[in-house]
Amino acid sequence: MPVDHAVPINPAALRQARAGVLSRDEADRLAKLLGVLSDPVRSRLLFALVSVEELCVGDLTLALGDVSEDQTSYALKQLRGAGLVQTRRDGRIINYRLADGFPHQLLEHCLRQLLTITEEGA
Amino acid sequence: MPVDHAVPINPAALRQARAGVLSRDEADRLAKLLGVLSDPVRSRLLFALVSVEELCVGDLTLALGDVSEDQTSYALKQLRGAGLVQTRRDGRIINYRLADGFPHQLLEHCLRQLLTITEEGA
DNA sequence: GGCATATCCGTACATCCGTGCGAATATGCG
DNA sequence: CGCATATTCGCACGGATGTACGGATATGCC
Numbered sequence: 597m598p599v600d601h602a603v604p605i606n607p608a609a610l611r612q613a614r615a616g617v618l619s620r621d622e623a624d625r626l627a628k629l630l631g632v633l634s635d636p637v638r639s640r641l642l643f644a645l646v647s648v649e650e651l652c653v654g655d656l657t658l659a660l661g662d663v664s665e666d667q668t669s670y671a672l673k674q675l676r677g678a679g680l681v682q683t684r685r686d687g688r689i690i691n692y693r694l695a696d697g698f699p700h701q702l703l704e705h706c707l708r709q710l711l712t713i714t715e716e717g718a
Numbered sequence: 719m720p721v722d723h724a725v726p727i728n729p730a731a732l733r734q735a736r737a738g739v740l741s742r743d744e745a746d747r748l749a750k751l752l753g754v755l756s757d758p759v760r761s762r763l764l765f766a767l768v769s770v771e772e773l774c775v776g777d778l779t780l781a782l783g784d785v786s787e788d789q790t791s792y793a794l795k796q797l798r799g800a801g802l803v804q805t806r807r808d809g810r811i812i813n814y815r816l817a818d819g820f821p822h823q824l825l826e827h828c829l830r831q832l833l834t835i836t837e838e839g840a
Numbered sequence: 841g842g843c844a845t846a847t848c849c850g851t852a853c854a855t856c857c858g859t860g861c862g863a864a865t866a867t868g869c870g
Numbered sequence: 871c872g873c874a875t876a877t878t879c880g881c882a883c884g885g886a887t888g889t890a891c892g893g894a895t896a897t898g899c900c
Contacts, residue, residue: 604777605811613766613773613781623758625836626829634752636745644735651735653877655726659735669878688867688876706828707748714747791848810846810897
């Protein structure tokens with residue numbers, strides 16, 4: 597039987613929780629961005645780019661070592677669509693770099709911290 | 719025609735990039751965790767829980783306001799599977815809270831910062 | 841014991857996402 | 871102009887994922 601549950605069980609805590617909840621819009625934007633980050637190829641590409649000025653698709657493929665150039669190209673396209681990387685054409689070569697204003701500390705600090713959390717759990 | 723691209727175009731930068739790249743294992747773990755976070759319902763549940771001791775499924779559903787109890791239940795199951803939340807049974811009511819050792823600053827600092835980034839882009 | 845409530849499960853369904861393959865575009869070189 | 875290289879595109883396939891619905895389970899109350 598479907599449940600209505602119109603009556604809060606802990607009204608005080610509920611009020612407090614509501615204050616911290618993101619709006620639907622904010623949560624959607626955040627989810628979209630995290631979705632872009634939640635792919636091994638894409639996150640590794642960002643980590644490859646964080647310590648270097650710029651690199652072309654072929655060299656980025658070599659940097660990862662175990663992906664095809666198609667995968668790299670597709671992943672870069674997603675990252676570019678999310679505004680996380682920029683391109684600079686140099687003849688036939690297209691160089692990718694982290695976008696202007698990209699928070700480098702996000703990679704080096706936040707995401708690496710996330711990694712240590714999962715380490716503890718495993 | 720498929721491309722081999724055995725020759726790096728920028729060997730120096732490539733060497734530097736390789737140093738920063740995550741291993742396949744690390745990237746997979748990170749991607750899995752980010753995948754759990756990259757859902758509006760799940761992230762909003764975490765933000766609801768960050769400022770409160772614990773809440774039951776029904777009240778969490780009310781806190782979000784625009785999701786079904788099934789959605790809440792399913793999302794909490796995912797979060798629990800990832801080790802991000804814990805449960806405490808109290809009679810018929812099952813209360814959820816952030817897991818022990820959960821980095822509260824991750825929500826309040828890192829993820830909210832991510833939100834501001836996308837604001838600029840939009 | 842019998843009923844109401846809180847939560848969860850199993851299934852079915854639609855949808856999205858990453859990948860591989862072949863071909864196309866774009867540029868440089870001779 | 872014709873060919874080689876770097877990158878991207880279009881398409882189809884398989885796999886994973888979120889949602890809805892009915893029913894199951896667990897607990898408390900009378």
